[in-house]
Amino acid sequence: xxxxxxxxxxxxxxxxxxxxxxxxxxxxxxxxxxxxxxxxxxxxxxxxxxxxxxxxxxxxxxxxxxxxxxxxxxxxxxxxxxxxxxxxxxxxxxxxxxxxxxxxxxxxxxxxx
Amino acid sequence: xxxxxxxxxxxxxxxxxxxxxxxxxxxxxxxxxxxxxxxxxxxxxxxxxxxxxxxxxxxxxxxxxxxxxxxxxxxxxxxxxxxxxxxxxxxxxxxxxxxxxxxxxxxxxxxxxx
Numbered sequence: 001x002x003x004x005x006x007x008x009x010x011x012x013x014x015x016x017x018x019x020x021x022x023x024x025x026x027x028x029x030x031x032x033x034x035x036x037x038x039x040x041x042x043x044x045x046x047x048x049x050x051x052x053x054x055x056x057x058x059x060x061x062x063x064x065x066x067x068x069x070x071x072x073x074x075x076x077x078x079x080x081x082x083x084x085x086x087x088x089x090x091x092x093x094x095x096x097x098x099x100x101x102x103x104x105x106x107x108x109x110x111x112x113x
Numbered sequence: 114x115x116x117x118x119x120x121x122x123x124x125x126x127x128x129x130x131x132x133x134x135x136x137x138x139x140x141x142x143x144x145x146x147x148x149x150x151x152x153x154x155x156x157x158x159x160x161x162x163x164x165x166x167x168x169x170x171x172x173x174x175x176x177x178x179x180x181x182x183x184x185x186x187x188x189x190x191x192x193x194x195x196x197x198x199x200x201x202x203x204x205x206x207x208x209x210x211x212x213x214x215x216x217x218x219x220x221x222x223x224x225x226x227x
Contacts, residue, residue, distance in 0.1 A: 008154070034216075043119070043206045043218035044157070089157075099145060099210060105156045 002027040006090060006104040013080060013111055021075040021107045023090030028102070030092035033066055033073045038087045038106065047088075048075075080111045115141040117209040119219025126197055126226055134192045134222045136207035141217070143209030146190035148182060151204045151221075163190055197226040 003026040013019050023033070032051045036044035050057045050066045050073065057064045063076040077084050087106040094100065118137045126132050136146060145164050149157040161177075163169035163184035171177045179201075181193040190209075194201055207219040 004156075036218075041122075041204075041221065041223065043117075043208075043221045045218065046215050049215070098216070099162075101147075101208075101216065103157045105154065 002102075004028070004090065004092065004102060004104040006088075006107045008105060008107070010108040010110055013109070015081060015111055015113050017080055019077040019080045019084065019109055019111070021088050021090075021109065023073040023075070023104055025071050025092060028071075028092055029094055030068075031094055031096055032098070033064075033090060033092045034101065035062075035064055035073075035075050036089040036091060036103075038089055040087075044089055077109075080109075082111045082113055085109055085111050115139065115211075115215075115217055117143070117207060117217045117219040119207055119222060121222060122220055123223045124225070126224070128198055128226055129196055131193055131195045132197055132224060134194075134205055134207075134224075136190050136192075136209065136219045138188045138209040138211075138217070141209070141211045142187035143190065143211060143217075144187065145210045146182075146184055147208040147210065148180075148190075148192050149206045149208065151206060157206065160192075194224065197224070199226045202226045 005024045034049045035047045038044040048064045050064045061078045065074045087108045089106040091101040091103045116139045148160045160175045161169045161171045163182045165187050169182035184190040206221045209217045
């Protein structure tokens with residue numbers, strides 16, 4: 001069966017450290033993968049998109065890797081801050097039109113001062 | 114910048130009544146609007162996809178007569194939960210998509226049916 005798995009347990013780290021979140025998928029052939037941030041009671045906010053032919057993408061303190069052999073994406077936040085505390089969702093799509101997104105359950109990140 | 118404005122953010126209604134949720138795309142044209150439902154600590158579950166001017170496509174298991182979707186223009190889509198029951202209580206989120214890669218989510222609506 002098809003699955004997108006993110007660690008359901010919260011990730012607790014100290015301010016200034018690098019947070020690394022994992023997204024594993026099974027029985028999908030994604031054309032791209034996206035990462036979103038979701039705060040409690042709010043809709044997700046788009047962060048980064050990485051395509052299947054890309055290994056790594058960066059945006060400010062964020063870095064995403066995509067390994068289609070391992071069927072895994074890693075999401076890194078360097079120099080983490082308490083304001084980075086939120087739930088982070090990965091989503092993948094097999095279509096080239098960026099329409100059909102399938103979401104993981106998200107991982108909650110808690111950055112303590 | 115482009116955003117999707119979703120209203121109301123919270124609504125409490127009595128069992129048996131109907132509730133309408135609106136999503137408006139600002140500064141872009143949402144050719145497609147997606148409607149999701151999210152349970153606590155669960156993934157976003159796609160309910161239906163609507164394109165402007167045509168009937169919505171519902172996912173398996175979603176009752177189209179219960180969750181009425183209207184996408185009358187490129188900037189407005191509505192979801193009406195008809196004859197709401199306590200089990201319909203959930204967090205509903207819309208997502209507007211234009212022709213680019215980025216998706217714009219609404220702020221979400223917390224529906225509580227009492």
